[in-house]
Amino acid sequence: MIFLFSPFLILFLSLPFEVSFSRVLDFGSSWNALKNSFWLACGASVCSLSLGVLGSLGLLSKMGKPSLKIHSFVYLLPNLMPHLLIVIAAINAIEIFTEFPYGFVGIFIIETMMLSGVVSLSFFNSIKDKMGDILILPIIEGASFSQVFFKGVLGYLKRDLLQLFLFVFSITFTSFSVPFLVGKNLLTLEVLIYELIRVKNEWTHALLLTGVEILFLLLLGLLLKKPKAEHRPSNKYLSSMGKKYGLWPSWMLLLFLVLGLFRNFGSGIKKLLEDRLFLAYLLDGLRGSFLIGFSTGVLTLFFLAVLLFIQPGRFLKKLLQGYVAPSSILTGFALLLVPRMWLLVDWVKISLGLSLISVPILYRLYFATHFDSLFDQVQVARTLGASKSQVFWKITGPQFLNSFGFMAGLASFWAVGDFALSGVIATRDFTLALIIKNLIATYRLDMATVVVWVLLLCGALCLFVFKGLSYVFSKKY
Known part of the structure; x- marks a missing residue:
């Protein structure tokens, strides 16, 4: 436990307490970085959640079939790959058609690419584990897909959706690799801390911003509690809710990234x-x-x-x-x-x-x-x-x-x-x-x-x- 919290402890003990935290308010760049990080995290979370829900419908269509493992692997792949690989592949692929949109849009696109598959797989597992026998009656009685899915699934699993939103938000808010590589002149909190350490050598200012981020991470840690485990027997009716078109985004993304990795080779x-x-x-x-x-x-x-x-x-x-x-x-x-x-x-x-x-x-x-x-x-x-x-x-x-x-x-x-x-x-x-x-x-x-x-x-x-x-x-x- 001490090992896990050692970075927080080291940074906390190094904080210059003789300097008021209000000093952060004196730096316009700090507020701009915080705002940019917040809006990027919100945008990427909403988009990843939307694509994730769509992707979970695709996985439901393959439920009980051997190909489910292959599709699950394809969903996870962008998140498992090094960020450098995803960034280079995305830039190369997009530049086949148009100039890559460096800045806010570029960060938003790549973060969504990497995280939507994980959200899809997580939400699919929530549906499979928690909605098994609950949906039998409405499906048998002929309820429409929109009634079953929007009122039944999304309504019942709203806590899981909130947890997934916070999960994506925490990752995107503290992201450094993608904003640093494609952000151009857009400052985020992590990029600003990096510049203060390596470029400007302003360690006091960096430590104060680090203190703000530590408090934010600890707060998210309290909110990110694992939803209560519920295991209901899954049934054949769940696959009837699946939509094969939900699989298209993940496979198109894979093709897109492979294309980018061979361009300019x-x-x-x-x-x-x-x-x-x-x-x-x-x-x-x-x-x-x-x-x-x-x-x-x-x-x-x-x-x-x-x-x-x-x-x-x-x-x-x-x-x-x-x-x-x-x-x-x-x-x-x-x-x-x-x-x-x-x-x-x-x-x-x-x-x-x-x-x-x-x-x-x-x-x-x-x-x-x-x-x-x-x-x-x-x-x-x-x-x-x-x-x-x-x-x-x-x-x-x-x-x-x-x-x-x-x-x-x-x-x-x-x-x-x-x-x-x-x-x-x-x-x-x-x-x-x-x-x-x-x-x-x-x-x-x-x-x-x-x-x-x-x-x-x-x-x-x-x-x-x-x-x-x-x-x-x-x-x-």
């Missing part, structure tokens, strides 16, 4: 091969990215193993479900304030920060469900007198090996694509993500497109290393 390869100095620079970035990815995976594996060992109780489960992780910029700033001698080198700080961000996400995404499925086994073992150590080594650990490999691999994959936290801490561009960031800033999108493929391969290598190791150990033990 040829010219980018040509320029790279002509620049031998840049190729050496790229090789150094590849080594740095693999180092960050692998070390983040190892640290994430360690923290998840500790979590499994201590067997989180009701309080810790609620905390982890409602915990809103600090953004990459806040985490990077907190680690930047830690004396260098404590953590030796920058790459250790970066890996530690990225694992801190990844652990709560992986807990909600995968860990909690798998751990709950082993609850009865753990209870029986503890009742018979087994210690936590025995339960871990003999029961939960062996059954979690494959899951550990997947979660650590996913964390390493995300880490390879990070440039936000790395950009705050690193003193030079030693990873592929930082190199791509500079290529985008100088409008060399063709070269950035090629390098993002290298980044994708590096991330996939890290993922397969951890997955392969977990497979070997699961067979051995």
Whole structure:
């Protein structure tokens, strides 16, 4: 628990209390950044929620069919990919037809692309788990789709919709990667904090804004409580509510992004091969990215193993479900304030920060469900007198090996694509993500497109290393 809240604690203890928080009011840019972040978050939340509800109807049409898993994966894919990849693909694809709308509209489009699929999948699961036998009677009696869906489903699941709105709002409000890359002159709160730290060197002002964001995140953490679990038997009538056209946006988005990743690829390869100095620079970035990815995976594996060992109780489960992780910029700033001698080198700080961000996400995404499925086994073992150590080594650990490999691999994959936290801490561009960031800033999108493929391969290598190791150990033990 201390580990999770360590960025907040470091920043809180570093706040200059002799300076009044009203000092923030003296900076016009601060208010502009707050307003921009708020309206971007509102717009992206509403649009993601609307597309998410439509997408959930598409998934309902495939309920009970083998293709449901494929469609679910396509929905999740934009959110699982590095932000750099989505940004480059979106810019390239849109510029086939027209000039990319940098600024508010550009941020809004890309944030919605990344988050609408997650909302679709979450809302689909809510319908499946909570509306099973409730809808049988109105459907049999011939109620129209609009009556069943708008009055029945949306009315009954309004709390779930509110939670999804707050979830998207919190992610978009604290987003840095997309506003930094395509915002042009539009300031958001995260971008302003980054500029105050790295460009203007105004750490006092940055700390005050950080304090405002911490309070906001803590408030959202209180509001983002997991809706009460309700499990009703799903039935064949739910699939009758499905609409196949709800699947179109996700597949069109996938095609759109793939098209963008291949545009300018040829010219980018040509320029790279002509620049031998840049190729050496790229090789150094590849080594740095693999180092960050692998070390983040190892640290994430360690923290998840500790979590499994201590067997989180009701309080810790609620905390982890409602915990809103600090953004990459806040985490990077907190680690930047830690004396260098404590953590030796920058790459250790970066890996530690990225694992801190990844652990709560992986807990909600995968860990909690798998751990709950082993609850009865753990209870029986503890009742018979087994210690936590025995339960871990003999029961939960062996059954979690494959899951550990997947979660650590996913964390390493995300880490390879990070440039936000790395950009705050690193003193030079030693990873592929930082190199791509500079290529985008100088409008060399063709070269950035090629390098993002290298980044994708590096991330996939890290993922397969951890997955392969977990497979070997699961067979051995």
